[in-house]
Amino acid sequence: xxxxxxxxxxxxxxxxxxxxxxxxxxxxxxxxxxxxxxxxxxxxxxxxxxxxxxxxxxxxxxxxxxxxxxxxxxxxxxxxxxxxxxxxxxxxxxxxxxxxxxxxxxxxxxxxxxxxxxxxxxxxxxxxxxxxxx
Numbered sequence: 001x002x003x004x005x006x007x008x009x010x011x012x013x014x015x016x017x018x019x020x021x022x023x024x025x026x027x028x029x030x031x032x033x034x035x036x037x038x039x040x041x042x043x044x045x046x047x048x049x050x051x052x053x054x055x056x057x058x059x060x061x062x063x064x065x066x067x068x069x070x071x072x073x074x075x076x077x078x079x080x081x082x083x084x085x086x087x088x089x090x091x092x093x094x095x096x097x098x099x100x101x102x103x104x105x106x107x108x109x110x111x112x113x114x115x116x117x118x119x120x121x122x123x124x125x126x127x128x129x130x131x132x133x134x
Contacts, residue, residue, distance in 0.1 A: 001134055004120045005034050007065055007073050014063035016041060018052035025052060029061075033094045035087055038114040039075070039134065042091055044102065045111040053079045053113055070125045077118035087112055 008014055017026040027049065031042045041061070043049050053059060061075040091112055092099050102110040115134070122130045 001034055001037060001039065003122075003132065004039060004073070004075065004134070005032075007120075007122070008032055008063055011063035011065045011073070014061050016043075016049065017060040017062070018049055019056045019058065020048070020052050025049070031091075031095050031098065033091060035090045035114075039118060040082070040087070040091070040112050040114045041079075042095075042098070042110050042112050045109045050111045053111075054081065057113075059113075059115070070123075072123045074121045074123065075115065075118060077115040079113040080116045082112050082114055 013028050013030055014032070015026050016029040017024055019025070025048070029041060029043075033040045033042075043053075057079040059076065059079045061073075063073050065071045065073070088110060091110060098110055102108045118134045120132045120134065121128055122132075
């Protein structure tokens with residue numbers, strides 16, 4: 001897990017892919033965290049991405065760490081929603097800016113998912129260099 005977290009941290013921005021019916025949808029994300037040994041991502045429950053994850057939990061994440069070295073990662077698995085108050089607290093501690101978006105005044109709720117049956121494929125110029133299951 002540390003290798004995955006380190007890669008995403010260095011990349012900063014990653015792309016989160018879902019399926020809407022039979023159409024792929026992808027968008028840039030920035031929030032992730034490790035909590036209780038799991039890889040978590042967060043999104044507003046009012047957004048289409050949340051609805052897509054609930055309807056079809058198969059997701060992929062892709063990030064490019066180094067364009068010069070062409071190092072990138074593909075992460076995929078099954079998204080599992082987790083609205084445990086302890087997990088939400090951990091998310092707000094990891095990224096305090098989320099409280100300015102998701103709060104009682106705004107009426108918006110942060111939805112958290114963790115990746116079950118996950119795989120992370122690390123890639124380089126020569127192709128796949130390593131695959132980790134988590």
